[in-house]
Amino acid sequence: xxxxxxxxxxxxxxxxxxxxxxxxxxxxxxxxxxxxxxxxxxxxxxxxxxxxxxxxxxxxxxxxxxxxxxxxxxxxxxxxxxxxxxxxxxxxxxxxxxxxxxxxxxxxxxxxxxxxxxxxxxxxxxxxxxxxxxxxxxxxxxxxxxxxxxxxxxxxxxxxxxxxxxxxxxxxxxxxxxxxxxxxxxxxxxxxxxxxxxxxxxxxxxxxxxxxxxxxxxxxxxxxxxxxxxxxxxxxxxxxxxxxxxxxxxxxxxxxxxxxxxxxxxxxxxxxxxxxxxxxxxxxxxxxxxxxxxxxxxxxxxxxxxxxxxxxxxxxxxxxxxxxxxxxxxxxxxxxxxxxxxxxxxxxxxxxxxxxxxxxxxxxxxxxxxxxxxxxxxxxxxxxxxxxxxxxxxxxxxxxxxxxxxxxxxxxxxxxxxxxxxxxxxxxxxxxxxxxxxxxxxxxxxx
Numbered sequence: 039x040x041x042x043x044x045x046x047x048x049x050x051x052x053x054x055x056x057x058x059x060x061x062x063x064x065x066x067x068x069x070x071x072x073x074x075x076x077x078x079x080x081x082x083x084x085x086x087x088x089x090x091x092x093x094x095x096x097x098x099x100x101x102x103x104x105x106x107x108x109x110x111x112x113x114x115x116x117x118x119x120x121x122x123x124x125x126x127x128x129x130x131x132x133x134x135x136x137x138x139x140x141x142x143x144x145x146x147x148x149x150x151x152x153x154x155x156x157x158x159x160x161x162x163x164x165x166x167x168x169x170x171x172x173x174x175x176x177x178x179x180x181x182x183x184x185x186x187x188x189x190x191x192x193x194x195x196x197x198x199x200x201x202x203x204x205x206x207x208x209x210x211x212x213x214x215x216x217x218x219x220x221x222x223x224x225x226x227x228x229x230x231x232x233x234x235x236x237x238x239x240x241x242x243x244x245x246x247x248x249x250x251x252x253x254x255x256x257x258x259x260x261x262x263x264x265x266x267x268x269x270x271x272x273x274x275x276x277x278x279x280x281x282x283x284x285x286x287x288x289x290x291x292x293x294x295x296x297x298x299x300x301x302x303x304x305x306x307x308x309x310x311x312x313x314x315x316x317x318x319x320x321x322x323x324x325x326x327x328x329x330x331x332x333x334x335x336x337x338x339x340x341x342x343x344x345x346x347x348x349x350x351x352x353x354x355x356x357x358x359x360x361x362x363x364x365x366x367x368x369x370x371x372x373x374x375x376x377x378x379x380x381x382x383x384x385x386x387x388x389x390x391x392x393x394x395x396x397x398x399x400x401x402x403x404x405x406x407x408x409x410x411x412x413x414x415x416x417x418x419x420x421x422x423x424x425x426x427x428x429x430x431x432x433x434x435x436x437x438x439x440x441x442x443x444x445x446x447x448x449x450x451x452x453x454x455x456x457x458x459x460x461x462x463x464x465x466x467x468x469x470x471x472x473x474x475x476x477x478x479x480x481x482x483x484x485x
Contacts, residue, residue, distance in 0.1 A: 107151020215435025
């Protein structure tokens with residue numbers, strides 16, 4: 039679980055090389071006993087080796103493009119890379135033309151010198167929080183591999199690539215929790231930025247109103263560094279904020295409904311730790327949260343926008359879709375334009391109301407997901423269970439997307455316990471402050 043800061047220091051001191059890091063990641067990907075074959079849809083081994091050698095040469099001559107140059111990263115399969123086909127975890131796009139140019143977020147990662155190891159697996163077209171993919175297989179959560187449990191989605195491969203040391207930074211997308219849910223179920227850190235800060239150009243969309251591109255990595259600082267790269271800013275490690283005097287608001291309903299015993303125990307222990315470190319945690323009733331479900335009951339924003347993008351592709355290739363994903367997309371066909379506009383208007387008004395209600399607090403805190411990862415086989419076999427668990431996985435995280443807030447998931451389980459995530463939600467455009475707070479929370483929980 040090496041961090042970007044540690045790796046940058048080792049590269050600078052000559053204790054390791056980019057080629058050595060790349061070879062280690064490739065060995066983990068290729069391990070037949072591991073999850074590499076299900077984590078990556080494509081592996082760019084020779085390109086990674088060539089780039090690593092080039093970065094090592096530049097570093098020897100004092101010309102590395104940055105401190106993180108040469109560090110292996112993974113890219114979710116819906117990000118355009120010049121010369122490659124973006125399939126978004128599908129087979130229906132397998133014959134699509136290769137991208138002519140890099141997505142801006144990919145170009146920025148390459149400009150910083152990160153070395154892409156390949157394209158990671160995901161829920162088809164990013165439309166589920168479970169991470170199950172019938173086309174390419176489903177990588178398992180690191181916990182209880184004998185049972186094979188869901189990794190979370192849709193950025194499933196991104197999370198497993200970090201947890202299993204196949205990369206040290208991963209790019210995912212987050213429309214309803216797709217960076218944070220797999221981070222929580224795989225024991226890593228996942229970040230959803232305020233969406234407007236990071237370009238989504240040349241990223242296959244799920245919902246252009248809700249989509250965001252964010253990092254998964256081994257620490258809060260790692261995510262802050264990658265987020266800065268994605269946003270076109272200078273990467274700076276966040277200064278961990280003292281928790282003395284910090285005010286955190288915890289919704290008094292909804293977010294802990296259905297929580298299981300292991301997750302509840304981990305979350306309560308984390309809250310106790312934060313209180314000991316000086317934070318005040320207040321139970322607050324946010325009336326606006328009660329309105330989100332009814333506001334989109336007639337028109338799911340994600341389903342409406344997904345159907346608009348997919349309708350022509352469905353007309354010619356519906357039988358090539360994962361049936362469970364196709365059904366969710368087709369659900370957007372029934373909504374009228376007026377219903378969709380009503381949902382968008384409600385989103386705007388609820389966002390204003392929640393911004394005012396949360397203004398007195400430094401962040402909103404809640405469990406990222408309410409349960410440990412479920413067995414993959416059980417959800418593949420049972421449609422009702424699939425839908426129930428999917429809704430449960432996305433329930434808390436989707437709040438941040440609906441409100442267009444920044445949010446981060448940190449592991450909060452103790453050693454030997456099942457994975458559990460603690461989520462902090464900041465204000466829109468409060469990303470820098472949220473990273474500083476999250477770094478303080480991470481330090482408190484590690485002490």
